[in-house]
Amino acid sequence: MHRVFINSIMKRLVFTNDKGGVGKTTTVANLAVxxxxxxxxxxxxxxxxxxxxxxxxxxxxAPEAGSGYLPPTIHSLLIGHYPIENVIIPAPRYPNLFLIPANADLADAALKLSNRPTRLRHLLDNLSEKDYDLILIDTGKGLDPLAVNALAASDEVIIMVTPGKLELDAIGRMQEHVRLVREEVLLHASHPKIRGILITQADPYSITRDTILRIMEHFPGLLLSSIIPKNNDLQKAIGRASSIFEIAPGSKGALAYKTLIEELNL
Ligand SMILES: Nc1ncnc2c1ncn2[C@@H]1O[C@H](COP(=O)(O)OP(=O)(O)OP(=O)(O)O)[C@@H](O)[C@H]1O
Ligand SMILES: [Mg+2]
Structure with a gap:
């Protein structure tokens, strides 16, 4: 009898909000580890x-570019025409973890990518489905051409929110950005889809409860049930360039990120 093996789909997930400091990097780093x-x-x-x-x-x-030297970074991939295999480096401290690093050189790519919103998507299409189980993309603040490239390259979007910072407006804007990327950039594609809204830096006070209720009312079905608490260990870990699983594996923060991995079925 003939047996068909189906490779798991290499899902591309982007973590975004057009505001800064909402926990995108903390989430990507801890989920990745x-x-x-x-x-x-x-x-x-x-x-x-x-x-x-x-x-x-x-x-x-990561080292920066200097007289004739282009280090293997996302900038070299997007602008310097390095092939993708040349810019993926292993993260030596962690098994199974690979990175396309960035440095300040990337800032100048933003301008050069303004009329190439699908550049990253096409570059990632050179990877085989078997190469990675998952791709996680961290973005900066603001909706610049880098963020548009990240959205266009993704299958699923997690909108990150911290309680009490005009979060409903930000979610509405992100929803519209994702729709525009789908309709205008990718010409009526079925992706990227909003996978969910993730609340981070949640505390036990009423502002967090109000945020949860408002999101449930205005964006039904989109709030993820995993909520990342405000947790000093998470801040400590990222400050030491470490993950929560090394610094405080029994902490609320570690538990929350484990629960998120399960909920997202990653
Ligand atoms: N759950 C949390 N509990 C406590 N502190 C947190 C938590 N998540 C993030 N922080 C802290 O908040 C700050 C901002 O977090 P982070 O850098 O992850 O946000 P960001 O969205 O990536 O910001 P940027 O837009 O600048 O890239 C950092 O100092 C981080 O340590
Ligand atoms: Mg960040």
Whole structure:
């Protein structure tokens, strides 16, 4: 009898909000380490010139371009025409975890990509479905051409929200951005889809409860049930370029990210 093996689909997930400081990098770094420890071959793409997730996962900054030298970074991939295999590096401290790092050079790619919104998507299409189980993309703040490239390259979008910062307006804007990318950039594609809204830095006070209720009322069905608490260990871990699973594996933060991995079925 003939047996057909179906490869698992290499899902591309982007974590976004057009506001800064909402926990995107903290979430991408911890999910990536958590997934890699579960044996999932994971590729993180740093699409932020601040390069925070690069620092979190490597423990050091990626070298910058200098007289004739182009380091293997996302900038070299997007602008310098390096093939994708040349810019993917292993994160040596973690099994199964790979990274396309960023550095400040990326800032100048934003301008050059303004009329190439599908550049990253086409580059990722050169990877085989078998290469990675998952691709996680971290973005910076604002909806610049880098963020549009990240959205257009993704299958699913997680909208990140912290309580009490005009979050409904931000979610509405992100929903519209995702729709525009689907309709105008990808010409009526079925992706990217909004996978869910993730609340981070939640505390026990009423502002968080109100945020939860407002999101449930205005965006029915989109709020993820995993909620990431405000947790000092998460802040400590990222500050030390480490993951929560190393610094405080029994903490509320670690538990929340494990629950999120299960809920997203990653
Ligand atoms: N759940 C949390 N509990 C406590 N502190 C947190 C939590 N999540 C993030 N932080 C802290 O909040 C700050 C912003 O987080 P982070 O860098 O992940 O946000 P970001 O959305 O990636 O920001 P940017 O838009 O600048 O890239 C950091 O100092 C981080 O340590
Ligand atoms: Mg960040």
């Amino acid at each position: 958590g997934l890699s420890e579960q044996g999932k071959k994971t590729l993180v793409i740093d699409m932020d010139p601040q390069a925070d997730v690069t620092f979190a996962l490597l423990g050091q900054r």
